[in-house]
Amino acid sequence: MPEFQTPAAFLLLLFIPTLYIFRKLGFFSRISLVTTFSNWNGKSFTWNKKFRNFVSVLSHILVIAAYVLAVIAMADPVIYKQEKVYTSRGTDIMFVLDNSPSMAAKDMAGGNRFDAAKSAIKELVNVNEGASFGIVTMGEEASITVPATTDHKVFLERLDSIRIGTHGDGTAIGTGLSTAVFHLANSTAPKKCIVLITDGENNAGAIHPETASELALRNNITVYALGVGSSGSVPLEYVDPKTGKNYSGFLNSDFDVSSLRQIALAGGGRFFEAQSLNDLNLALTVITKNQSVVQTYHSKTTSYQIYDILIFIAGVLFVISWIIRRVYLQELI
Numbered sequence: 001m002p003e004f005q006t007p008a009a010f011l012l013l014l015f016i017p018t019l020y021i022f023r024k025l026g027f028f029s030r031i032s033l034v035t036t037f038s039n040w041n042g043k044s045f046t047w048n049k050k051f052r053n054f055v056s057v058l059s060h061i062l063v064i065a066a067y068v069l070a071v072i073a074m075a076d077p078v079i080y081k082q083e084k085v086y087t088s089r090g091t092d093i094m095f096v097l098d099n100s101p102s103m104a105a106k107d108m109a110g111g112n113r114f115d116a117a118k119s120a121i122k123e124l125v126n127v128n129e130g131a132s133f134g135i136v137t138m139g140e141e142a143s144i145t146v147p148a149t150t151d152h153k154v155f156l157e158r159l160d161s162i163r164i165g166t167h168g169d170g171t172a173i174g175t176g177l178s179t180a181v182f183h184l185a186n187s188t189a190p191k192k193c194i195v196l197i198t199d200g201e202n203n204a205g206a207i208h209p210e211t212a213s214e215l216a217l218r219n220n221i222t223v224y225a226l227g228v229g230s231s232g233s234v235p236l237e238y239v240d241p242k243t244g245k246n247y248s249g250f251l252n253s254d255f256d257v258s259s260l261r262q263i264a265l266a267g268g269g270r271f272f273e274a275q276s277l278n279d280l281n282l283a284l285t286v287i288t289k290n291q292s293v294v295q296t297y298h299s300k301t302t303s304y305q306i307y308d309i310l311i312f313i314a315g316v317l318f319v320i321s322w323i324i325r326r327v328y329l330q331e332l333i
Contacts, residue, residue, distance in 0.1 A: 002306065005076035012071045016064060052329065059324040066317035073310035078303050085300045090130035091291045092148045092189040095121060096176040097162065098198035098228075100139040104164050104238035105199065105229055105251045108277055112237075113228045114164050117197045120280035121159060125152050128288055130295045134183065135159060138176030139167025140204045147183055164238050171198060172205030173263065177212035177223065185219045190293045193222040195284070196263065199229040201256040209259070213267035223267020224287050225260040229253055230275045 004010075097117060108116035125133055133155050134148035146158040173196065180194045194216055202209045213223045236251040261271040272283035 002077035002079045005078060007075055009071055009074040009076075012074070013068065016067065055324055056329060059321045059329070062317045062321035062324075066314040066321065069310045069314035069317070073307040073314065077306050077310070079306060081302045081304065082299050083302070084129055086130045086150070086295050088296045089189050090128075090132060090150075090295050091191040091193065091288075091293055092132045092134070092184055092187050093288070093291065094134045094136060094148055094180040094184055094192075094194050096136045096138055096142070096173075096180050096194055096196045096198075097121075098139070098171060098176075098196075098200065099137050099162060099164050099167060100171050100200060101165050101169055101238055101240075101247070102171075102199055102236070102251055102253070103228075104247075105234040105236045105253060107230045107234045107253070107275075108228075111277075112164075113199050116277045116280060117228060118159055118162070119277060120284055121197075122156060123281060124284045124288060125156060131288070132189065134180075135162070136176050136180045136183070137162055137167055138172060138179075138198070139165070140170030140172055141167050142172055142176040142179045142205075143167070144179060144183055148187065148189075163241050166241050168204075170204035171200040171202060172207075173198060173202040173209040174207030174212045175205035177209060177216065177263075177267075178207050181212060181216045181219060181221060184216075184221050191222075191291045192220060193224060193269070193287065193291050194267070195287060196223065196225045196260075197228060198225075198260070199227065199253065199255050201259055209263045210266045213263050217266065217268045221267070222269045222291065223264055224269040224283075225264040225271045226280065226283055227255050227257060227260045227271070227273050228280065229255065 099114060103114035103117070104112045106112045121133075129152075130150075132148040132150050133146075133152065135145040135155070135158065136142055137145045145162060146155055149155055177194060177196065184192045184194070216223050231254050232252075233250045234253045235248075237246070237248040239246050257271075257273065264271040270286075272279070272286075274280040274283055
């Protein structure tokens with residue numbers, strides 16, 4: 001809700017009922033003569049009274065609305081927004097997100113695994129203001145999509161831009177984890193963790209996943225693994241980003257739970273099996289609670305004045321009303 005710096009300006013609203021009373025008492029009334037023109041044996045002049053009355057009332061309403069907005073603008077409305085400014089570092093969380101074609105399998109409440117993972121990540125980011133988030137995308141190869149940052153707007157924009165299949169048909173878990181370790185190793189954050197989200201087993205890359213997890217642990221980085229999806233035959237649809245070709249069919253889904261659990265164990269973390277979006281959200285909530293740190297912050301208040309917007313809208317309404325009355329109704333104003 002806006003606060004008004006000059007609330008006395010609202011007294012000008014009394015002008016509207018005052019003018020109405022004076023008009024009812026006969027003040028400011030125009031002198032008018034009712035005259036009918038017609039030719040002999042001709043049809044008398046007719047006009048669409050109902051529509052003209054409607055347009056006339058509309059023009060009056062526009063004038064009143066414009067006047068009210070102008071009065072509100074004169075009251076100098078200001079909107080205050082408070083935000084937290086953190087003065088100490090929070091946790092660094094790096095997601096290693098599998099974007100191989102198998103993540104297009106539709107077994108997450110009608111949606112595919114990849115969109116469910118992105119949705120869960122977004123929800124986590126929105127409720128953890130002080131943490132830093134980054135993403136490594138992983139397929140047959142891996143690359144950093146966004147380094148750990150507290151600019152959550154940029155993070156979410158880059159997350160939205162990630163597409164399935166941009167890193168080839170494969171799952172290089174070891175390469176993905178190593179890339180994340182490389183970008184977190186020199187961080188001064190009090191806690192650092194990697195969250196691996198995949199639906200497959202390591203079948204590409206030259207680095208063994210457990211070796212990468214052990215490397216993370218030596219750099220004080222905890223590794224968590226989330227196995228996404230269900231077992232069995234699952235429908236799959238996706239568009240190859242390189243060729244534009246549509247693929248559809250069924251995927252024989254069966255990721256190796258034991259290997260993912262071993263990856264998490266080697267990295268000092270935990271393994272979570274997620275067969276639904278709710279499972280994903282719950283797993284990420286548990287991870288952030290385990291990795292939470294106490295941060296110091298102060299509140300920053302920002303003010304936004306909106307009188308110029310109100311004046312502009314009031315001016316537009318006045319102009320529309322003038323056009324209706326002068327051009328269409330042809331009244332002298």
